[in-house]
Amino acid sequence: MSHTAEIPLAQGSESPLELKPLKAADPQAVYHRRAQRLLSLAKDSPLADYFELCRRLVSIQARLAQEADFGKLLAWGKDEATPLSLLGSEADSYWQGLLQQLLSDLLPQVDESIARVVRLLMQQSPEQLSSWGRSLRQGHVSEVPARFSLFIWAAMGVYWSHWAPMVIKRMDQRKVAQQSMCPVCGCHPVASVIVDQPRAGLRYLHCSLCESEWHYIRAHCTSCGQDKEMTIWSLDDAKAQVRIESCDECHGYTKMMFVENSPSMDVAADDLATLMLDSELNAKGFGATTLNPLLLAHETT
Numbered sequence: 218m219s220h221t222a223e224i225p226l227a228q229g230s231e232s233p234l235e236l237k238p239l240k241a242a243d244p245q246a247v248y249h250r251r252a253q254r255l256l257s258l259a260k261d262s263p264l265a266d267y268f269e270l271c272r273r274l275v276s277i278q279a280r281l282a283q284e285a286d287f288g289k290l291l292a293w294g295k296d297e298a299t300p301l302s303l304l305g306s307e308a309d310s311y312w313q314g315l316l317q318q319l320l321s322d323l324l325p326q327v328d329e330s331i332a333r334v335v336r337l338l339m340q341q342s343p344e345q346l347s348s349w350g351r352s353l354r355q356g357h358v359s360e361v362p363a364r365f366s367l368f369i370w371a372a373m374g375v376y377w378s379h380w381a382p383m384v385i386k387r388m389d390q391r392k393v394a395q396q397s398m399c400p401v402c403g404c405h406p407v408a409s410v411i412v413d414q415p416r417a418g419l420r421y422l423h424c425s426l427c428e429s430e431w432h433y434i435r436a437h438c439t440s441c442g443q444d445k446e447m448t449i450w451s452l453d454d455a456k457a458q459v460r461i462e463s464c465d466e467c468h469g470y471t472k473m474m475f476v477e478n479s480p481s482m483d484v485a486a487d488d489l490a491t492l493m494l495d496s497e498l499n500a501k502g503f504g505a506t507t508l509n510p511l512l513l514a515h516e517t518t
């Protein structure tokens with residue numbers, strides 16, 4: 218476990234064509250783009266009210282990412298496979314502080330049914346919140362009341378996404394192997410994005426917690442890794458901006474967002490706007506291998 222101040226920056230390659238295994242996010246920019254995208258996608262959505270709740274929440278995340286006090290980076294596992302998965306109870310007090318700020322900002326902006334949930338969450342003990350936060354980060358979503366998960370994840374996301382870029386600068390990217398879970402914080406991806414820089418058609422998985430992206434070879438299952446029996450699905454034509462890659466081996470699937478021609482796309486917002494694709498895949502017996510932070514409130518407990 219190490220503190221960043223004592224660790225020199227990792228040496229990077231100078232070649233512009235070199236593929237980066239890991240890409241750090243600018244959390245403020247991500248949250249701003251997400252809020253904009255939620256606003257524009259809400260117009261055509263049967264879930265317009267839910268999009269608006271998410272937009273308000275993400276707008277508060279953008280403000281907190283800019284203004285909040287994040288203290289100093291706590292001990293993290295420099296030599297561990299997922300260095301930011303090891304932040305312990307000290308980090309809890311920081312993200313719980315962000316949660317209280319986020320909920321106080323949101324409270325006057327929501328209707329009474331959601332306000333009741335927000336007030337109830339504000340009254341939970343730090344121990345209870347720590348336990349729920351840990352369960353969510355470990356992927357045990359059903360251990361947390363669904364009505365609270367959206368907000369807890371949003372607060373943790375602001376904290377983890379703030380520190381991820383600084384930790385990435387100090388990681389040796391040559392040691393980052395292709396993997397299903399985020400190499401920085403250990404959480405699930407939301408979906409994958411297909412980019413054309415530095416080479417055409419590269420795929421990166423986008424983290425649901427710290428917003429980092431990591432390279433993952435296309436036509437390889439992002440859950441079990443096999444590369445023999447993959448199928449591509451889309452709602453309309455083969456040039457659709459959102460497509461699904463499903464695996465005939467483990468029956469998992471991951472969405473692919475072709476962001477090059479549509480820079481306003483956002484993984485979480487566009488995933489939410491294409492739930493009909495999920496319904497079709499679910500009906501065929503496939504299950505998502507991803508986690509959308511904006512969909513946690515829709516999970517059943």
Ligand SMILES: [Zn+2]
Pocket residue numbers: 399400401402403404424425426427428429
């Ligand atoms: Zn992450």
Ligand SMILES: [Zn+2]
Pocket residue numbers: 438439440441442443464465466467468469
């Ligand atoms: Zn698979």
